[in-house]
Amino acid sequence: MILRPVRDSASDAAVVREIHSAAEAALERQSGEPPAPWTTERIAGHEAVTRHLARTDPGGCWLAEEDGRTVGAALALKREGLWGLSLFCVLPSAQGNGIGRLLLDHALAYGHGCLRGMAVPSADAGAARRYHAAGFKLHPLMSLTGKVDRAALPDPGGTPVHLGDASHRPLLDSVDRAVRGAAHGPDHETLLRTTEELLVVDTLSGSGYCYRDGGRVVLLAATSKRLAAVLLTAALSRVPPTDEAEIAHATAEQDWAVDVALAGGLTLRTRGFLALRGMRPPAPWLPSDAFL
Structure with a gap:
């Protein structure tokens, strides 16, 4: 497995969106909730954000590749001493192999020296455990x-x-x-x-x-x-x-x-x-x- 930076390109933005979509769908199946539709507008907005962060924060945006396919993504940003995790997802078929830990380690390293950090994780219990282990305090959310x-x-x-x-x-x-x-x-x-x-x-x-x-x-x-x-x-x-x-x-x-x-x-x-x-x-x- 290798990690490489996310490029400011249509192809990398599409790959990040596909991984996010697959991980999100698996989580929603587990919870019994209907999946959120990937409308044309949502796709365009998601890919615009990925390309924006690839430009502004190249050191915080990473893709994980295994056997020639992309299996995970992490997008992190830094703003005036605040580190934030914008996206963190791994394909369901690749979970449990340490890929998520490596991606999160690279994203966290980008925030070295930042006094404050935040992430709005999904309801994925595995992601919550990783954030807690990294020293984050978890605050329950409502929608x-x-x-x-x-x-x-x-x-x-x-x-x-x-x-x-x-x-x-x-x-x-x-x-x-x-x-x-x-x-x-x-x-x-x-x-x-x-x-x-x-x-x-x-x-x-x-x-x-x-x-x-x-x-x-x-x-x-x-x-x-x-x-x-x-x-x-x-x-x-x-x-x-x-x-x-x-x-x-x-x-x-x-x-x-x-x-x-x-x-x-x-x-x-x-x-x-x-x-x-x-x-x-x-x-x-x-x-x-x-x-x-």
């Missing part, structure tokens, strides 16, 4: 999904929410630093390209932003829980009536998000863990799968 009852959403209280664009980068990075101790930096460029819209609040009492794509709340951060709730309310109110809303990762600290989502008719369930090292769970925050 909230369903059709939005717009009439039942909380009153935002008159706080204005605006559409954002690339000109808001300084505000976005400032909020990131306040909430999680590090800016997303270049990740915002890819988020702007691969999501439907960016919502922004900027008031005398604080600021915040939220990326929405269809029914998904992709990433949300704010300097207060009140503004985070205003942004989430605005995002859910803009979900198309034909789509189901999805808030994929909320910790117990995100009580403001649970309040808004349950009021809007979404259903709560537990799934997976947030893995953190050297930091507490950010509070006015809903992480992105890819960029944390």
